[in-house]
Each structure stands twice: as C-alpha cells, then as structure tokens.
Amino acid sequence: MTFARVLCLAWILGAASPIALAAEGDAQAQGNADAERPYKVVNGHVDRATFRGYLYYGDLCLRCHGPDGAGSSYAPSLVNSLKKLDKRQFEETVINGRKNVTTASENVMPAFGTNIDAVQHLEEIYAYLKARSDGVIGRGRPKRIGETDE
Numbered sequence: 001m002t003f004a005r006v007l008c009l010a011w012i013l014g015a016a017s018p019i020a021l022a023a024e025g026d027a028q029a030q031g032n033a034d035a036e037r038p039y040k041v042v043n044g045h046v047d048r049a050t051f052r053g054y055l056y057y058g059d060l061c062l063r064c065h066g067p068d069g070a071g072s073s074y075a076p077s078l079v080n081s082l083k084k085l086d087k088r089q090f091e092e093t094v095i096n097g098r099k100n101v102t103t104a105s106e107n108v109m110p111a112f113g114t115n116i117d118a119v120q121h122l123e124e125i126y127a128y129l130k131a132r133s134d135g136v137i138g139r140g141r142p143k144r145i146g147e148t149d150e
C-alpha cells in the first residue's frame with residue numbers, strides 16, 4: 001500500500017462517522033469510569049457485593065475456571081482475562097458463551113444468559129474477579145469489611 005493510499009484510507013475511516021465515534025467514546029468513558037473499581041476493598045476486606053460475587057463465582061464458575069479465578073487446564077484464568085477484557089466484553093462472554101473451535105480439544109464457555117443467578121449477580125461476580133485481577137485481594141475466602149482479622 002502506498003503512503004497516499006494509507007492517508008486516503010485514514011481519511012475515509014476518520015470521516016466515516018465522527019458523530020457516532022464521538023458518542024461511542026463518551027459511552028465508553030462513562031462505562032469505564034463505573035467499571036474501573038466496581039468493588040470496595042478496605043485493608044483487604046471486601047464490601048457485601050464483592051463478597052457475594054465471591055460466593056456466586058464459587059457456585060457457577062469455579063468448576064471450570066478454578067479456585068479464586070486462577071484458571072485450570074480447561075478454562076483460562078479470569079484474573080488474567082480481566083486485565084484485557086473490559087466490563088462489557090466480560091458480560092457479553094458470560095451471557096452469550098463462547099466455543100473455541102480453533103483447537104483440537106473443544107473448550108466451551110457455556111452461555112449463562114438464561115441462568116437467573118448468573119444474570120442477577122453478574123456485576124458482583126465481575127467486582128470480585130476485578131478485585132482479584134487488580135491484586136487488591138488475595139486467594140481464598142475474602143473477609144468482609146467489619147469482620148475481625150482472627
């Protein structure tokens with residue numbers, strides 16, 4: 001591709017829909033601001049929502065993704081995944097599921113869109129995994145804010 005064609009392409013892409021792009025940018029920024037720290041953690045102790053996320057993770061996701069979101073031989077570490085995926089991508093994957101057809105073995109992420117527990121507690125599960133991913137809570141059962149350290 002010549003330099004001129006690259007420039008031309010850049011112009012077309014840039015001019016494609018500046019209004020739509022700007023609107024998307026705004027929504028993104030707002031979403032990210034909310035999603036950035038969806039948990040509250042004080043000295044390693046978590047708020048109730050994040051604690052519920054831990055419990056529902058254990059119920060719904062642990063059998064494939066391993067204890068504490070650390071991953072297994074079957075499914076990826078969600079602690080790592082949330083360093084790359086934003087909240088919307090996370091939710092989309094959980095709701096719709098995903099099938100990896102490129103590998104010899106079939107790794108299936110089930111769709112949780114009809115699982116009422118998953119849908120209702122998705123934000124909390126996200127909060128728990130995000131706190132794990134950000135390194136503000138360790139492995140194992142997190143303590144709740146107000147709970148003693150003993």
Ligand code: HEC
Nearest residue numbers: 060061064074075081090093094098099100107108109110
């Ligand atoms: C039956 C096993 C299984 C269960 C249960 C399961 N997953 Fe998965 N999940 C997978 C597999 C396998 C993949 C990888 C799919 C692929 O390679 O495309 C995956 C992928 C994902 C991804 C995308 C990771 C990335 O890096 O792109 C997210 C996010 C995810 N799972 C979240 C969850 C959450 C949250 C739950 C619980 C509500 C859950 N999963 C329950 C098997 C499972």
